[in-house]
Amino acid sequence: MGQETVKTRRKPRADSLRNRELLLEAATHVFSTGGPQASLEAVARRAGVGIGTLYRHFPTREALFEAVYRHEVDHLADLAGLLSFEPDPVEALRQWLHANVRLVAAKKGMIQGLQLVAHGSSELKAYSFERLTEAVGLLLGRGVAAGELRADITPEDLLRTLLGIFYSQGTADWQPAALRLVDVFVDGLRKR
Amino acid sequence: MGQETVKTRRKPRADSLRNRELLLEAATHVFSTGGPQASLEAVARRAGVGIGTLYRHFPTREALFEAVYRHEVDHLADLAGLLSFEPDPVEALRQWLHANVRLVAAKKGMIQGLQLVAHGSSELKAYSFERLTEAVGLLLGRGVAAGELRADITPEDLLRTLLGIFYSQGTADWQPAALRLVDVFVDGLRKR
DNA sequence: TATTTATACGGAGGATGCCTCCGTTTATCA
């Protein structure tokens, strides 16, 4: 009972799970440093596993990229959950948006990466859009409920604005400008 | 007299010029089909020259990419010149903008390519921005002079809007939507 | 606990691409 499949299946091997996690961590680091075309063998080396193991878990570069992306999205979503306990709701939202900037900034290749992803499965797009919308909706809703934020901005608007800020910037030294723009935007969201 | 350099220099060899052109054509096709990471050897093969010749003309992938991009920009600029003889100025502008969409659509990797370029020399950015601004200014100016287009839109605004339309679209099947948006925009430009 | 077996592991190896180097070819110039 409670078994998902009809046939009883062995539970996944512990080393498999561990290696998958190691690979994701390594990939995040390697892609951040070397851009999205970085060597997959370098990823395997850093994770301390054979190249075969990498390919078994992620048959293509895109599969690995998707997994990394999902990982990051989940990370941001979890962070929103944590920040929802922050006493000041506006500050919580601001911090979350800043985390977005930092996360994208941390990986030079991410903008190109996002485009690779955009070419890929629309299921992934739907998934990430949904999770991030939910995350930002949570933080936004708290601010609205507290009467501190205007109520006519949807989470989707906010997400799109964020993306727009990322895209509109020149690639060099864009981070400070993006952070400033985010702050301006959050200020604009305040009820007066 | 009339010689650019102090020392008299041989004029460039005919085969060199021809091969350069062949390579640019081949590169345009190969990058359009296979994206910006397509094999440079494939480019040389398609141009019917040795790989060494490719590298002599374009020492790096980026150099080749820049040259292709310049080539396309020049192409669009020339097209604007041609279209300026079209009797209906609004139609001319519309056609030029559509050509932009088609050109970007024709090469799947172009959006990523533009980002590569954005990382690259700002001289190239300046050059292309100038040429395209001039081109669109020509077409726009005719419409304004004929009293058919509103006068408060600058060529820069129009270019930026065009870029915005390209970026905001999802990558799959974006072309029809982009064409529609361009038409809407051109309609909006009309004086009423 | 000992044995079985499904599952995962590592890395050798063939294919392909990158880029350099240099002997050969050829277009220009005298």
Add this chain to the structure above:
DNA sequence: TGATAAACGGAGGCATCCTCCGTATAAATA
């Protein structure tokens, strides 16, 4: 019609990609 500067082609060394399969090991079973 030479002489020669300039360009050509592609072999070769190295890196990466990805597959395949013999070996190792965690979970299941007795």
